[in-house]
Structures are given as C-alpha cells and as structure tokens.
Amino acid sequence: MMLINSEDKATDRVLNAIAHMPTRSLDAVVEKDFFRKLTDADFMRLATHLARKSYDEGGCPIGAVIIDNASRAIVGKGHNTLVQDDDPYNHGETAAMRDAGRRDFSQTTLFTTLSPCDVCTALIGARGFKHVVVGDVTNASGNEDVLRAKGVVVEVQEDPAGIALYRQFRCENPDLDLEDWKGLAAVNNKNALR
Amino acid sequence: MMLINSEDKATDRVLNAIAHMPTRSLDAVVEKDFFRKLTDADFMRLATHLARKSYDEGGCPIGAVIIDNASRAIVGKGHNTLVQDDDPYNHGETAAMRDAGRRDFSQTTLFTTLSPCDVCTALIGARGFKHVVVGDVTNASGNEDVLRAKGVVVEVQEDPAGIALYRQFRCENPDLDLEDWKGLAAVNNKNALR
Numbered sequence: 028m029m030l031i032n033s034e035d036k037a038t039d040r041v042l043n044a045i046a047h048m049p050t051r052s053l054d055a056v057v058e059k060d061f062f063r064k065l066t067d068a069d070f071m072r073l074a075t076h077l078a079r080k081s082y083d084e085g086g087c088p089i090g091a092v093i094i095d096n097a098s099r100a101i102v103g104k105g106h107n108t109l110v111q112d113d114d115p116y117n118h119g120e121t122a123a124m125r126d127a128g129r130r131d132f133s134q135t136t137l138f139t140t141l142s143p144c145d146v147c148t149a150l151i152g153a154r155g156f157k158h159v160v161v162g163d164v165t166n167a168s169g170n171e172d173v174l175r176a177k178g179v180v181v182e183v184q185e186d187p188a189g190i191a192l193y194r195q196f197r198c199e200n201p202d203l204d205l206e207d208w209k210g211l212a213a214v215n216n217k218n219a220l221r
Numbered sequence: 222m223m224l225i226n227s228e229d230k231a232t233d234r235v236l237n238a239i240a241h242m243p244t245r246s247l248d249a250v251v252e253k254d255f256f257r258k259l260t261d262a263d264f265m266r267l268a269t270h271l272a273r274k275s276y277d278e279g280g281c282p283i284g285a286v287i288i289d290n291a292s293r294a295i296v297g298k299g300h301n302t303l304v305q306d307d308d309p310y311n312h313g314e315t316a317a318m319r320d321a322g323r324r325d326f327s328q329t330t331l332f333t334t335l336s337p338c339d340v341c342t343a344l345i346g347a348r349g350f351k352h353v354v355v356g357d358v359t360n361a362s363g364n365e366d367v368l369r370a371k372g373v374v375v376e377v378q379e380d381p382a383g384i385a386l387y388r389q390f391r392c393e394n395p396d397l398d399l400e401d402w403k404g405l406a407a408v409n410n411k412n413a414l415r
Contacts, residue, residue: 113322116344121310128307133406146347149340150310155406212327212349 033060037069039076046076046090050104050126062099067184070094070138071162073104075189077119078140081106087207088192091119091139093127096158102135103127109207118207120147124154132156140189142167143174144208152177162186166193227254231263233270240270240284244298244320256293261378264288264332265356267298269383271313272334275300281401282386285313285333287321290352296329297321303401312401314341318348326350334383336361337368338402346371356380360387 031041048056065073070092077090087107095102105122108114117125119139124132133155140162143151148170151159159174160182161167171181197204202214225235242250259267264286271284281301289296299316302308311319313333318326330352337345337355342364345353353368354376355361365375391398396408 109323112319115318115321115323115326115348116315117319124309125306125311127309129303129309129400129405131405131409132309133409144347146340146343149343153338153340153402154309154404155410206323208347210348211323211325215325215327216349 029056029058031057031061033058033064035061037061037065037072039072042069042073043076043079045101046073046080046104050101053101059098059100062094062101065099067138067160067182068186070136071140071160071184071186071189073101074119074138074140074162075186075192077104077106078189078192081108081111082192082196084111086110087203088189088196089119089139089141090189091123091137093123093132093135093137096134096136102130107207110203115210116146118144118147120151124150136160138162138184140186141193143170144168145170148173151179158182160184163190163193165190166197223250223252225251225255227252227258229255231255231259231266233266236263236267237270237273239295240267240274240298244295247295253292253294256288256295259293261332261354261376262380264330265334265354265378265380265383267295268313268332268334268356269380269386271298271300272383272386275302275305276386276390278305280304281397282383282390283313283333283335284383285317285331287317287326287329287331290328290330296324301401304397309404310340312338312341314345318344330354332356332378334380335387337364338362339364342367345373352376354378357384357387359384360391 074090074092078088082088090106093103103123103126105126108117136158138160142164158180174181206214268284268286272282276282284300287297297317297320299320302311327349332354334356352374368375400408
C-alpha cells in the first residue's frame with residue numbers, strides 16, 4: 028500500500044520526495060520502518076533537500092528536520108521562509124519547530140543544515156533540546172560551543188551538497204544572506220556606508 | 222469617511238477596536254493624524270488589548286505593537302499564539318514582527334506588554350531595533366539591561382491592566398506560562414519531580 032517501503036533505499040529521489048511531502052501525510056505514504064534505518068547522514072541530506080526547495084523558491088537555502096529519538100520518525104521539518112512568507116525571522120529551526128507543534132523537544136534530535144544563529148541558539152536552549160546535528164560549520168555562526176555550554180549534545184555531520192549550496196547562495200545574494208542573519212537595518216547600514 | 226478621526230479620544234473602546242483590526246486595513250479606517258497624537262501609554266494600552274484578545278482565545282496574554290518613529294503609524298502588531306497556532310515560539314514580539322514583514326526595524330519602536338524572554342532579546346538585537354518600550358517588569362525576565370548593553374534604548378511604561386492580567390494568567394495556568402518561557406520539556410520535568 029505504501030509508496031515508500033522499508034526495503035527502499037534512501038536515495039536522493041526518495042529523500043527529496045519526503046522533503047516535499049507534508050509531515051502529517053508521511054504516515055500514509057512511508058512505512059515506519061523506513062525511517063528506523065536512516066542514518067544521521069540521511070536525515071541531514073533530507074534537510075539539505077529542504078534547503079534546496081527554499082533556494083528554488085527564491086529563498087535562503089537552510090533546512091531542518093526534527094526526529095523522535097525513540098522511533099526515528101520525523102515530527103517536524105521545514106526551511107527558512109524570509110522571502111516566501113515576508114517573515115523577518117523564520118529560520119530552518121523555527122520552521123521545523125512550528126511544523127512539530129507543542130512537544131517535549133528533549134526527546135527529539137534537531138538536524139539543521141547550517142550552524143544556528145544567535146537567536147536560534149537561544150531558542151534551542153529555551154525549548155529543551157538535548158541533541159542537535161549541524162550540517163555546515165564552514166559558512167556559519169560558530170555557536171556549537173554555546174549550545175554545548177547549555178548542556179546540548181552537538182554533533183557535526185557535514186553534507187557537502189548543503190555546504191556548496193549555501194556558499195553559492197551567499198555569493199549570489201550577499202544582502203539577502205545579511206538580512207537573514209542581522210535584519211534589513213544591517214543591510215541599509217552597510218549600503219549607506221558605501 | 223473614516224470611522225476613527227483625529228479628533229477622537231484614544232479610549233479603551235477605540236484602542237480595542239484597533240487591536241482587533243488587521244494592520245493593513247488601518248489606513249482605510251483610521252485617520253493618520255489619530256496615531257500622531259497617541260502617547261507611549263496609549264500604544265502600550267493597545268498592546269494590552271492585544272494581550273487581552275489572546276487571553277480571551279485561551280492563550281497567553283502578551284501583546285506587542287511596532288510603530289514607525291517618523292509617522293507614529295502602526296506597522297505591525299500581534300500577540301502570543303502558543304495555544305492558538307500550536308506554535309512552540311510565537312511571542313508577542315515575533316507576532317508583531319511577522320505582521321510588519323521585512324523592514325528596517327531601526328526606524329521603529331517596539332512596545333511589548335511583558336519584559337522580553339531570552340530568545341526575543343536576542344532577536345530584538347539581531348533585527349536592529351533601537352527603541353523598545355516594556356509594559357511589565359514585575360512578572361518578567363529582567364532582560365532590559367541585556368538589551369541596553371546591545372545599544373537599545375529601553376523604556377518602562379507600566380500598564381497596570383496588563384500587569385494584573387498577566388499575574389492572573391500565571392496564577393490560573395502556571396504550566397502554560399512555564400511552557401511559553403521554557404518549553405514543554407521543562408513542564409514535563411517539573412511534573413516528573415513531583
């Protein structure tokens with residue numbers, strides 16, 4: 028009955044389809060056991076497909092996935108929507124949390140394609156996350172140690188496709204990148220100084 | 222033509238109606254000069270009406286208003302939607318920012334009924350706000366000095382109605398209050414220790 032079964036391989040085709048599917052629909056399309064066998068690298072690749080989806084929509088390419096630690100089921104996922112929703116602050120992390128809804132996040136793991144900004148770092152602590160996996164510490168904030176100081180276990184699981192995509196975006200659209208981190212005030216200030 | 226004119230007084234009836242109106246509709250219903258004469262206490266009362274709206278919906282009673290410094294026009298407003306949107310983090314401040322959209326917040330003033338949490342404090346800094354007015358430093362975080370250290374001018378404009386409403390809410394629903402600040406993980410942890 029299910030389109031994706033536990034015997035299926037976690038190919039990019041399959042992970043991309045899952046990235047595009049509403050989280051609430053996954054139970055009807057993907058066998059539970061499929062998720063059990065996914066590695067951290069697979070979940071990071073799924074988050075990278077969400078980043079790619081955002082980039083294709085004209086937005087900032089950052090994605091995130093939250094899984095339940097016991098079942099490895101996806102409970103929330105999303106991507107940055109600065110452009111798409113005209114939202115001054117909806118990062119991959121917050122998009123995935125909104126998708127997950129009110130939940131005890133201490134029982135979950137958050138995969139994010141990009142090292143969390145200062146605001147998301149505060150939020151990850153304030154919502155009780157205990158386990159975060161980061162896909163890109165090259166283009167990023169360096170807040171991993173701030174999270175560790177809050178008692179969060181932080182692992183780095185680099186995805187070369189995600190790192191390359193973010194680097195490309197930053198080259199193509201430095202003002203959008205700056206706005207996403209520091210707001211339009213910082214962009215205006217930078218351009219006024221030119 | 223306008224329902225609310227510049228000669229009208231800023232009564233609770235009028236401010237409550239404005240609180241309930243979509244921000245984008247205000248230009249069609251309220252004369253621009255009406256907003257010019259509003260004091261900081263009036264805008265805080267408007268934020269308190271947004272807090273009351275949230276309380277009446279079963280949610281957390283915290284509201285916020287963002288005005289343009291030059292015109293005193295409202296550019297964004299909103300209230301906490303933890304309960305209403307099943308959203309682990311949409312505080313009054315973020316609700317007002319989402320309503321305002323992508324904007325140079327250094328040219329605005331943020332009125333919030335309650336002292337900002339750690340996450341909103343980081344966000345206010347990262348979005349370039351320079352002026353924040355806080356309505357309740359009694360029930361609250363004490364982050365005013367953290368904001369000042371970021372170069373934000375912080376004023377306290379207490380609204381007794383807002384302070385009383387938040388105190389009542391915290392008494393009636395301490396778990397919801399804790400969830401809004403620290404997440405469901407903190408609530409479960411507290412209840413497990415009982």
